[in-house]
Amino acid sequence: MLPMLRVSGLQKSFVMHAQGDLALPVLKDVALEVRPGECLALVGPSGAGKSTLLRSLYGNYRPQSGSIQVRHREDWVELVAAEPRVVLDVRRHTMGFVSQFLRVIPRVGAVDVVAEPMLRRGASPEEARHKAEFLLGVLGIPERLWALPPATFSGGEQQRVNIARSLITDYPILLLDEPTASLDIANRDGVIDLIRQRREQGAAIVGIFHDIAVREALATRLHDVALPGVQA
Amino acid sequence: MSGPLLSAKGVTKRFGGRIACQGVSFELWPGEVLGVVGESGSGKTTLLNCLAGRLMPDEGIVSYETKSMGTVDVHRLSEARRRLLARTEWGFVNQDAREGLRMGVSAGANIGERLMAIGARHYGNIREVASDWMERVELDIERLDDRPTAYSGGMRQRLQIARNLVSEPRLVFMDEPTGGLDVSVQARLLDLLRGLVDRFHLSAVLVTHDLGVARLLTHRLMVMQGGRVVEEGLTDQVLDDPQDAYTQMLVASILPV
Amino acid sequence: MPDQTYNDDVNSETGAYNYAYLDEQTKRMIRRAILKAVAVPGYQVPFGGREMPLPYGWGTGGIQVTAAIIGRDDTLKVIDQGADDTTNAVSIRRFFAKVADVATTTRTEEATVIQTRHRVPETPLKDGQILVFQVPIPEPLRMLEPRETETRTLHALSEYGVMQVSLYESIARFGRISKAYNYPVLVNGRYMMSPSPIPKFDNPKLDRNPALQLYGAGREKRIYAVPPYTPVKSLDFDDHPFEIEKWEQACAYCGSKHSFLDEMIVDDDGQRLFVCSDTDYCQERQETQRQSEQKK
Numbered sequence: 046m047l048p049m050l051r052v053s054g055l056q057k058s059f060v061m062h063a064q065g066d067l068a069l070p071v072l073k074d075v076a077l078e079v080r081p082g083e084c085l086a087l088v089g090p091s092g093a094g095k096s097t098l099l100r101s102l103y104g105n106y107r108p109q110s111g112s113i114q115v116r117h118r119e120d121w122v123e124l125v126a127a128e129p130r131v132v133l134d135v136r137r138h139t140m141g142f143v144s145q146f147l148r149v150i151p152r153v154g155a156v157d158v159v160a161e162p163m164l165r166r167g168a169s170p171e172e173a174r175h176k177a178e179f180l181l182g183v184l185g186i187p188e189r190l191w192a193l194p195p196a197t198f199s200g201g202e203q204q205r206v207n208i209a210r211s212l213i214t215d216y217p218i219l220l221l222d223e224p225t226a227s228l229d230i231a232n233r234d235g236v237i238d239l240i241r242q243r244r245e246q247g248a249a250i251v252g253i254f255h256d257i258a259v260r261e262a263l264a265t266r267l268h269d270v271a272l273p274g275v276q277a
Numbered sequence: 278m279s280g281p282l283l284s285a286k287g288v289t290k291r292f293g294g295r296i297a298c299q300g301v302s303f304e305l306w307p308g309e310v311l312g313v314v315g316e317s318g319s320g321k322t323t324l325l326n327c328l329a330g331r332l333m334p335d336e337g338i339v340s341y342e343t344k345s346m347g348t349v350d351v352h353r354l355s356e357a358r359r360r361l362l363a364r365t366e367w368g369f370v371n372q373d374a375r376e377g378l379r380m381g382v383s384a385g386a387n388i389g390e391r392l393m394a395i396g397a398r399h400y401g402n403i404r405e406v407a408s409d410w411m412e413r414v415e416l417d418i419e420r421l422d423d424r425p426t427a428y429s430g431g432m433r434q435r436l437q438i439a440r441n442l443v444s445e446p447r448l449v450f451m452d453e454p455t456g457g458l459d460v461s462v463q464a465r466l467l468d469l470l471r472g473l474v475d476r477f478h479l480s481a482v483l484v485t486h487d488l489g490v491a492r493l494l495t496h497r498l499m500v501m502q503g504g505r506v507v508e509e510g511l512t513d514q515v516l517d518d519p520q521d522a523y524t525q526m527l528v529a530s531i532l533p534v
Numbered sequence: 535m536p537d538q539t540y541n542d543d544v545n546s547e548t549g550a551y552n553y554a555y556l557d558e559q560t561k562r563m564i565r566r567a568i569l570k571a572v573a574v575p576g577y578q579v580p581f582g583g584r585e586m587p588l589p590y591g592w593g594t595g596g597i598q599v600t601a602a603i604i605g606r607d608d609t610l611k612v613i614d615q616g617a618d619d620t621t622n623a624v625s626i627r628r629f630f631a632k633v634a635d636v637a638t639t640t641r642t643e644e645a646t647v648i649q650t651r652h653r654v655p656e657t658p659l660k661d662g663q664i665l666v667f668q669v670p671i672p673e674p675l676r677m678l679e680p681r682e683t684e685t686r687t688l689h690a691l692s693e694y695g696v697m698q699v700s701l702y703e704s705i706a707r708f709g710r711i712s713k714a715y716n717y718p719v720l721v722n723g724r725y726m727m728s729p730s731p732i733p734k735f736d737n738p739k740l741d742r743n744p745a746l747q748l749y750g751a752g753r754e755k756r757i758y759a760v761p762p763y764t765p766v767k768s769l770d771f772d773d774h775p776f777e778i779e780k781w782e783q784a785c786a787y788c789g790s791k792h793s794f795l796d797e798m799i800v801d802d803d804g805q806r807l808f809v810c811s812d813t814d815y816c817q818e819r820q821e822t823q824r825q826s827e828q829k830k
Contacts, residue, residue, distance in 0.1 A: 061525070062521075062525050063522070063529070105511075105517055106517065106518040129309070129496065129511050132511060150468070150493065151464040151465075152465060152468045164475070382700070382702075382703045383703060385702070386702050389702055390699050393695045393698040393699055398698075400702060400771040400772075
């Protein structure tokens with residue numbers, strides 16, 4: 046089966062111009078492949094570049110060189126140095142990202158935050174709302190909060206809204222950055238179930254899971270970011 | 278549509294010996310919102326005016342793909358056609374709503390003007406369309422016959438937006454659309470703009486000095502300094518992983534709340 | 535030819551004046567402007583207006599147009615708000631009688647040139663007659679757009695939306711288009727024109743009129759024209775169509791129900807009388823009625 050994501054020769058440093066152009070190399074010669082139904086867990090010590098790698102895959106960070114190829118619309122698309130509209134299209138249809146923090150948009154209710162990616166893909170408002178409510182329910186967000194903007198929610202509630210938003214459309218590729226970080230055990234298990242379901246439906250997943258239990262429940266392979274080259 | 282909606286190549290504008298903007302090039306594709314950020318004097322407003330046909334650049338070309346007449350060089354159009362374009366396929370939202378409204382006539386007349394300018398002659402229909410738009414921008418339709426002099430700043434801005442969108446433009450130019458408004462008013466207005474951009478598949482070029490506004494409304498960002506574009510890319514990438522020294526300084530200067 | 539100064543001694547009193555007061559070069563210039571105006575119906579042609587023996591606001595534009603076209607064979611009628619006998623009408627008529635040695639009349643049918651302030655005669659005009667309007671503000675968009683540079687551009691580009699906006703606003707505020715005089719029209723489907731402050735009642739008379747209409751604005755120095763049989767359409771909305779004034783009363787003197795009536799207050803008790811504004815029309819009708827009475 047064809048991989049969904051292919052990375053090779055990826056280099057990423059940060060240059061702090063204010064500190065005399067101090068260069069911090071983080072990723073060196075990273076390579077990996079992820080297939081549908083796989084969940085690749087990124088491991089390595091703190092500062093090794095797990096989050097950097099994940100963000101680079103999403104186009105949120107800009108690598109200096111290398112290749113990130115994504116299977117998008119039945120074709121391979123190169124994301125490094127791609128035109129913005131290409132990355133935007135990939136993000137809309139193929140690749141979803143669950144960050145640690147929900148970026149809060151004023152005044153938009155939780156259910157609308159969750160429904161938005163589905164609406165963007167052309168679904169009807171009723172359909173999108175229905176699915177959004179379902180996900181919020183599964184993730185244990187009480188109904189009384191659905192119409193409220195998440196700005197006033199607890200960290201854990203915001204995180205669950207975030208997760209629901211990423212899972213509402215069936216992204217073939219999912220990037221997860223500590224998806225259960227702010228959650229208690231009960232909610233954590235609910236999220237694990239949802240993600241596992243998605244994996245079993247064929248999503249290709251790359252994730253950072255500090256919680257060993259979560260990693261063991263979801264990961265099919267591990268990738269040590271500090272080591273160069275593809276890892277089995 | 279096969280090509281970019283708006284493209285700029287080497288747009289340069291000088292005022293006497295002073296360079297206002299230099300060598301700006303980009304392509305804007307349908308559905309994209311491009312933010313142009315920079316501090317005062319960066320040239321972002323000059324650039325916007327060159328793109329919207331209001332200022333003639335000294336060098337460079339601005340091309341726009343029209344709905345039905347192919348791609349045109351904006352500055353080589355006859356004044357008649359450029360003015361027609363500005364009234365139909367384009368919108369321009371000014372920072373000060375008063376510059377984009379007729380303060381002496383009612384809200385309904387303001388919104389209906391573009392329709393009347395292209396030949397609408399049924400008062401009842403015009404009024405109905407105007408009312409619809411009042412609702413879409415969340416203005417009270419009871420105030421359809423009030424003049425904008427009786428409106429607050431935020432309401433005037435909503436009215437200006439409605440006046441522009443009534444002709445269903447494909448491209449909207451915005452110059453600090455939330456500048457000078459109270460924070461809560463700004464938040465609601467940004468929210469409205471986000472919704473309208475999504476709902477009507479608008480493309481836009483948005484000039485702002487506020488990175489928060491850029492984060493919320495734009496897909497792509499160009500950072501200008503001293504008339505030049507020093508960095509560009511996806512908005513989240515430019516703000517989260519700035520490459521250029523000036524951009525890094527700008528991002529680091531945002532006051533935490 | 536260019537060096538000749540034509541100086542016709544009209545009579546011993548006005549020995550110093552050229553025929554019809556203006557010198558020949560000025561008349562030529564005005565005629566050129568008139569020709570341009572006739573060639574582009576409704577378009578305001580700038581002209582080099584001269585100092586006239588009466589101030590701006592008293593008909594200097596109309597007088598210059600009349601002076602440029604009048605000849606010894608003409609018969610001139612002058613009316614002011616429909617009346618031949620008001621001070622201004624009388625003064626202007628006497629002026630031309632003196633400087634142009636021209637026959638004058640109060641009868642619309644007999645006139646070849648009619649100079650008018652703010653009314654169109656009720657009696658239908660004929661092919662060969664010329665109606666000269668006195669115009670205060672030639673620019674129909676002036677109240678909406680104060681800049682001359684901008685109004686010229688609007689006319690050039692046919693951008694008349696702003697006028698439609700003002701009509702919309704009138705309906706929004708008053709429930710109807712409240713403009714009662716100087717009602718804007720579109721001439722020959724192209725230029726928007728101010729028909730001068732005639733009541734909207736007279737607008738339909740401008741449409742495809744067999745007579746030549748000339749408009750002169752002295753202070754603003756503009757001449758415009760509507761050639762005979764040119765379509766002139768008053769602006770409106772589909773659901774608020776153009777309508778003229780109607781009176782319940784008939785003329786107290788001649789009984790007309792179809793002319794423009796002036797309302798006159800006749801005593802300290804506020805007694806009102808409605809009378810035809812067009813004095814010639816009214817007198818003619820009265821004369822006709824008298825004659826048919828006598829025949830009985």
